[in-house]
Amino acid sequence: MSILIVDDSPTISSLIKSYLINAGYTDLLFAASAKQAFQMLGVTLHGKLSGNFTTSIDLILLDIVLPDMDGREVCGIIKSIKHLQDTPIIIVTSLTDSAHLEMAFAAGATDYVTKPVNYIELLARISSALKLKHEMDHRKAREKKLLEVTRQLEKAVNQLNRLSSLDGLTGIANRRRFDEYLHIEWRRNIRNARPLSLFMADIDFFKAYNDTYGHQAGDECLKSVAKTLKNTLQRPGDLVCRYGGEEFAIILPETPSSGALSLANKMCLSVEALGINHQKSPAGNYVTISIGVATTLPTENSSPKEIIAAADQALYNAKHNGRNQVYVGRSGNTTAG
Structure with a gap:
């Protein structure tokens, strides 16, 4: 002492x-x-x-x-x-x-x-x-020790939360994050009276790709497409998610149909420009995607389920009309304009 x-x-x-x-x-x-x-x-x-x-x-x-x-x-x-x-x-x-x-x-x-x-x-x-x-x-x-333990615990919790919101294969947001983020942006766009756009995108003939090149090549294809879709986004508030299998969802807050359509077309071109060979695709020589686009003005009387259904239907139409394209859908308050 x-x-x-x-x-x-x-x-x-x-x-x-x-x-x-x-x-x-x-x-x-x-x-x-x-x-x-x-x-x-x-x-x-x-x-x-x-x-x-x-x-x-x-x-x-x-x-x-x-x-x-x-x-x-x-x-x-x-x-x-x-x-x-x-x-x-x-x-x-x-x-x-x-x-x-x-x-x-x-x-x-x-x-x-x-x-x-x-x-x-x-x-x-x-x-x-x-x-x-x-x-x-x-x-x-x-x-001091307790503060350090608390800090480490908070760091671990934040890391766990972050990982729980990411798709393990592609590293982009997962379905859980999609549901959470769409709900948040839906409420915010109601308050701001602004339109919200949603894409549903699907890799064309992906099963045939897996059957031809193997599942490992299929995983690499998914990762490349996910990275390209994410890199095509123009704003921090836009979010691309792996919705399931070879399907992706893109949330575009405060985005009218015209802006959404332009971005969707850019995404289609960007994926095809990767030049990933796909010998078994009737849509072209390379891996391509189809995108269904829906835009709506969220209101208290509407639900996110409506825009998801509209984007799904638009994706179905894009596939039905030959794939490797963008289709803009309409449903109820969901609008192309």
């Missing part, structure tokens, strides 16, 4: 030193003024950190009358420094009237010892102060 004795009297300092050494306290530091004490603590006279201190101090014995500053003011400055706030300060004083002591305690003093210093009293108060310091340090260490 490191103890700093701040007293301008060599006699008092020597007496306290002999008492403490006799009691087994050997890590002792001495300062004859506030300035010297501040230097050892790494503090300036204005209560700022100097970044230069002798050692960690566990207890301060502070004379109330110093040559360069009132001890109570010194106490207040020390206690204003965050990392020193838990360091106990015992005032050593011959001023025992209540007004002086009240001012010392108000400045942050933990206890006081009267002059002339009594051996038994000094050791008892030091023991009590150091015990308090030990308990506070132990509590802070537990709190």
Whole structure:
């Protein structure tokens, strides 16, 4: 335990030193003024950190009358420094009237010892102060550990939540995230009275692709298509999801039919431009996709199920009409315009 004795009297300092050494306290530091004490603590006279201190101090014995500053003011400055706030300060004083002591305690003093210093009293108060310091340090260490455990737990939970929203193969959002995000954007677009567009996209003749090139090649194909669809999106709020199997869903908040149609056509062209050979596809020489597009103005009387059904029907029509194309659907409040 490191103890700093701040007293301008060599006699008092020597007496306290002999008492403490006799009691087994050997890590002792001495300062004859506030300035010297501040230097050892790494503090300036204005209560700022100097970044230069002798050692960690566990207890301060502070004379109330110093040559360069009132001890109570010194106490207040020390206690204003965050990392020193838990360091106990015992005032050593011959001023025992209540007004002086009240001012010392108000400045942050933990206890006081009267002059002339009594051996038994000094050791008892030091023991009590150091015990308090030990308990506070132990509590802070537990709190720090608990905060770290909490931080790690929050990080793990966030990571788990993120992974639970991603498709394991393609790395894009999964069906669970699709349902969640569509509901969120549906409510937001109701509030903002803005249209919402939804794509349902399907890789053309994907079963034939798997049968021809194998399931490993099929997985690589899914990943390439997913990456291309994601990279084609133009805004952070747009979301592409793996809806199931070789089917993808794209949510476009605040997007009218004209903008949706333009993006859907771009997606079709981008996937075909990957140049993934597909010998068994009647739709072309390469892997292609079909997209069904639906756009609606969400209202309190409508449901996300309606736009999903409309996009599904549009996808069916795109496939029925030859695939490798975009088809814009209509249903109820769902509109192409």
